[in-house]
Structures are given as structure tokens and as C-alpha cells.
Amino acid sequence: MSLVILGGSSSRPLAFKIAKELNVEFMEVETRRFPDGEKYVRILGDVSGKNVVVVQSMYHRPDEYLMEYFLIVDALKDLGAKKVIGVIPYFAYARQDQRFKPGEAISLKTVTKLIEFAGTDELYVIDVHRHRVEEAEFSRLAKIPVFYLTAMPELAKYAVEHFNLDNPVVIGPDAEAEFWAKIAAETIGAEYDYLEKQRISDREVVIKPKKLNVKGREVLIVDDIVSTGGTMVRAIDVVKKGGAKRVISACTHPVLVEDALTKILLAGAEALVGTDTIPSPVSFVSVAPIIARNLRERYL
Ligand code: R5P
Numbered sequence: 001m002s003l004v005i006l007g008g009s010s011s012r013p014l015a016f017k018i019a020k021e022l023n024v025e026f027m028e029v030e031t032r033r034f035p036d037g038e039k040y041v042r043i044l045g046d047v048s049g050k051n052v053v054v055v056q057s058m059y060h061r062p063d064e065y066l067m068e069y070f071l072i073v074d075a076l077k078d079l080g081a082k083k084v085i086g087v088i089p090y091f092a093y094a095r096q097d098q099r100f101k102p103g104e105a106i107s108l109k110t111v112t113k114l115i116e117f118a119g120t121d122e123l124y125v126i127d128v129h130r131h132r133v134e135e136a137e138f139s140r141l142a143k144i145p146v147f148y149l150t151a152m153p154e155l156a157k158y159a160v161e162h163f164n165l166d167n168p169v170v171i172g173p174d175a176e177a178e179f180w181a182k183i184a185a186e187t188i189g190a191e192y193d194y195l196e197k198q199r200i201s202d203r204e205v206v207i208k209p210k211k212l213n214v215k216g217r218e219v220l221i222v223d224d225i226v227s228t229g230g231t232m233v234r235a236i237d238v239v240k241k242g243g244a245k246r247v248i249s250a251c252t253h254p255v256l257v258e259d260a261l262t263k264i265l266l267a268g269a270e271a272l273v274g275t276d277t278i279p280s281p282v283s284f285v286s287v288a289p290i291i292a293r294n295l296r297e298r299y300l
Contacts, residue, residue, distance in 0.1 A: 002024075002025075002049075002050045002051065003022065003024045003025075003050070003051050003052075003053065003295065003299050003300060004024065004025045004026075004027050004045070004047060004050050004051070004052045004053070005018050005019040005022070005024060005025070005026050005027070005052075005053045005055065006026070006027040006028070006029050006043070006052065006053070006054055006055070006072070007029070007054075007055040007056065008029065008031065008054065008055065008056035008065060008068045008069055008072055009031045009065070009068060010056055010057045010058070010059070010060075010061075010065045010068075011055040011056050011057045011089065013276075013279070014055055014057070014089065014276055014277075014286075014287070014288060015053075015055035017286060017288035018053070018055060018087075018288045018291050018292050018295070020288075021288055021289055021292035022292050022295060022296060022300065024300075025045075027043065027044065027045040027047070027052075028044040028045065029041060029042065029043055029044060029072060030042040030044055031068055039064070039067050039068050039071060041068060041071040041072055041075060042075075043072070043075050043076060043079060046079075047076055047079050047080065047081040048079060048080035048081070049080060049081075049082050050081060050082060051081070051082055051083045051085065051299055052076050052081045052082075052083070052084050052085065053085045053086075053087055053295060054069065054072050054073060054076070054084060054085070054086055054087065054120075055087045055089070055291075056068065056069045056072070056086070056087075056088060057088065057089045057090040057277055057278060058088060058090055058091060058092035058093070059090050059092060059253070059255060059278045060278075062092035062093065066092075066111065066114070069086070069088075069115070069118070070114060070115075070118040073086065073115075073118040073119045073120055074118050074119055076119070077119040083121045083122070084119055084120055084121050085120075085121065085122050085123075085124065085295070085299070086115060086120040086122070086123045086124065087123075087124045087291055087295075088115075088123065088124070088125050089125070089126045089275075089276075089277035089278075089287055089291070090126070090253045090255075090277040090278050091125045091126075091128045091129075092111075093107040093108050093110075093111045094108050094128050094129040095108075095129050096108060097109075108141065109141055112138065112141040112142035113141070113142070113143075115142060115144075116142050116143050116144050120142075120144060121144060122144055122145045122146075122147070123142060123144055123145070123146045123147070124146075124147045124149060124291065124294065124295075125138070125146060125147070125148060125149070126148075126149045126150065126151055126252060126275075126277055126287055126290070126291075127148075127149075127150050127151055127152070127180070127224045127252035127253065127277075128148065128224075129224055129225060147294065149287075149290055149291065149294055150180075150183055150252075150290075151252045151275045151277070151285065151287050151290060152180050152183040152184040152187070152222060152252070153183060153184070153187035154275070154285050154287075154289075154290060155184060155222065155250040155251075155252065155273060155274075155275065155285055156170065156183075156184035156185070156187045156188045156190075156220065156222070156250070157187060157188065158250075158273055158284060158285045159220050159248050159250055159273055160188050160220075162273075162284075163246075163248050163270065163271065165218045165220060165246070165248065166218055167190070167217070167218065168188070168190050168217070168218040168219060168220045168248075169185075169190060169191045169192065169193065169212055169214055169217045169218070169219055169220070170184045170185040170188075170190050170191070170192040170193075170219075170220045170221075170222060171192070171193055171194065171195065171209060171214070171219055171220070171221045171222075171235065171239060172192070172193075172194035172195070172221075172222060172223065173194070173195055173221060173223050173231045173232060173234065173235035174194060174195060174231065175194055175196065177194055177222065177223050177224070178192070178193075178194040180222045180223060180224060180252075181193065181194055181222055184220065184222045184250075190220075191212060193209040193210055193211055193212040194209070194210055195207050195208065195209060195210070195235055195238055196208065196209070196210040207234070207238050208238060208242060209238075209239075209242065213242070213243075214239045214242045214243060214244045215242060215243030215244075216243055216244075216245055217243075217244055217245060218244070218245055218246040218247075218248075219239045219244040219245075219246065219247045219248070220247075220248050220249075220250060221235050221236065221239065221247060221248070221249045221250070221269070222249075222250045222251065223235075223249075223250075223251045224251060224252050224253060225251060225252070225253045225255055226249070226251040226253070226254055226255060226256060226260055226264070226272065226274070227255040227256070227257055227260065228257055228258060228260055229256070229258075229259075229260030229261070229263045229264050230263075232249050232251070232260075232264050232267075232269075232272075233263050233264060233267040235249075236249065236264065236267040236268050236269050237267060237268075240267075240268045246270060247268055247269045247270060248269060248270055248271055248273065249264055249269040249271070249272045249273070250272070250273040250274070251272070251273075251274050252274070252275050252277060252287075253274070253275070253277050253278055254272070254274030254275070254278055254280040254282050254283060255278060256274075256278075256280055256281075256282070261281065261282065273285060275287045276288070
């Protein structure tokens with residue numbers, strides 16, 4: 001089966017790496033702006049009868065990248081592509097997945113609907129924010145098969161090998177992150193836990209690991225996203241105060257707004273390790289092999 005990989009303007013290097021891993025054609029797409037600000041897209045190759053993978057992360061300019069994605073996918077369908085497989089490594093709008101206040105848009109629902117409507121046949125996402133929306137729900141919203149991939153095993157392996165971690169304990173900064181901590185810990189054969197808020201009295205709350213003691217331990221804190229860094233900084237403070245000997249932070253999506261990285265390092269983490277779902281100064285781990293492995297299993 002012939003498979004072609006192309007990347008929107010947020011993800012060309014990643015798309016190229018995936019094509020190399022799979023040893024399949026990488027196709028160029030011309031993307032630019034008209035003088036009035038509208039997007040222009042042109043597919044520079046023959047896609048007729050081929051399965052085409054479109055890689056487009058949704059950061060740093062989610063709206064622009066989404067629009068570009070819709071134009072690319074619809075053009076591919078017009079040009080006779082057999083199947084269009086969307087790979088959206090960082091999926092924006094996932095956190096607005098319900099109406100928290102009356103009148104709010106449920107952004108995740110709108111975005112997934114449009115992705116399907118544009119002509120996406122199948123969708124791959126990586127470590128999507130999952131407080132409320134899980135895999136089955138996502139597929140139901142999008143009305144197409146959605147495959148969830150995770151970078152946690154690769155992040156954990158990288159942290160252990162690169163920083164020579166000795167019998168580390170993996171910690172999630174909150175209850176939701178226990179999911180990520182478990183995957184990371186199981187990969188490296190470590191214990192894991194998450195930070196829990198415990199109410200001591202009407203006025204006093206303590207945050208500490210739910211069951212494990214981190215005193216004297218090397219700690220790997222993992223989360224899906226580091227955005228402002230607030231969640232990670234709080235977690236570093238807690239484990240440091242709990243006596244952790246060393247702390248390495250890791251996340252799949254280094255959104256890193258403002259001075260998030262500086263705050264994390266100042267808080268006492270030796271390093272922050274992220275992936276290239278979003279190109280950043282800490283994108284040490286590539287998700288290309290993870291995506292390639294999954295595409296190979298299904299399409300080659
Ligand atoms: C939230 O629930 C996510 O899992 C992350 O913990 C959060 O998005 C991180 O955001 P920030 O870096 O702004 O604290």
C-alpha cells in the first residue's frame with residue numbers, strides 16, 4: 001500500500017522524520033499567506049489513489065494551523081487521495097471539553113467535528129489532555145477512528161538513561177497525571193505515585209504524595225503539558241520539601257508559555273525533558289518513531 005507523508009507549516013521537520021523512519025515519500029506542501037492574511041495551500045505532488053498522512057501540531061498558532069489543516073485535507077480529497085490520516089501531535093482545544101459556564105462553546109466538540117468534516121478518515125493524537133475526555137469519547141465526538149498514542153515510555157527511558165537516574169520514583173503532579181506516571185513507571189520498572197491535596201482542617205491543606213515517601217529519592221515528575229509551568233513548579237516544591245534528592249521534570253507537550261522553563265529550573269528541577277510535538281528548547285525526545293511504528297503496523 002502506498003503511503004505519503006506531508007506536514008503542515010507547524011510540523012514539517014517532524015513529518016520529514018516520520019517519512020524517513022518509514023522510508024516512504026515525503027511530499028512538499030506550499031503554504032503561505034495572501035496579502036490580506038488568508039491562507040494559501042498547494043499540494044506539490046500526485047496523491048491520487050494514495051493513503052496520505054497529514055502531520056500538523058496545533059501550537060503555537062492553533063487557529064492558523066487548524067485552518068491550514070482543513071485546506072490541506074480537503075484539497076487532498078479533491079485530488080483523489082484514497083484515505084487521509086490526520087496526525088495531530090499536540091491537540092489544542094482539548095481542555096475546553098465541556099460548558100463550564102453558561103453560553104460557552106464546547107471547543108473540543110467543534111474542532112473534532114470540523115476535522116472529520118474536512119475529510120479526515122482516521123486521526124492519531126498523542127497524550128491528549130484527559131481530565132474528562134477519554135479515547136472512546138474522543139472517537140464518538142469526531143465520528144472517525146481516533147488512535148491515542150503516548151510518549152511517556154520514551155520520555156521515561158530518556159530521563160533514566162540521560163540523567164543516570166538511580167531507582168527513581170515517578171510522580172504525577174495531580175490525580176489526573178497518575179495515568180501518565182503509571183505508564184512511565186511501568187516502562188522503567190519504577191514505583192509511581194501522584195500528589196494529592198489533603199485537607200487537614202478548615203483552613204489547612206497539604207499537598208503530598210498519596211502513598212510514597214520521596215525522602216532521599218531521585219524523582220521523575222511527568223505530566224502531559226507544561227504550559228505556564230505552575231503545576232510543575234508546585235510539584236517540584238512539594239517533592240523537594242519532602243526530601244527528594246534529585247528532580248527531573250518531563251512532559252509530552254512543552255507549550256512553555258512565558259518563562260515556564262526558567263521557573264521550573266529555579267524551582268529545583270535539574271532539567272525539563274519534552275518531545276517535539278511542539279518544537280522547543282527542551283524537545284529532546286522525538287515522537288517520530290512512535291508515530292512511525294503505529295503507521296507501519298496499520299498501513300504498510
Ligand atoms: C492539566 O490538567 C494538565 O495536565 C497540566 O498539568 C497543565 O495543563 C499544566 O499547565 P500549567 O503548566 O499552566 O500549570
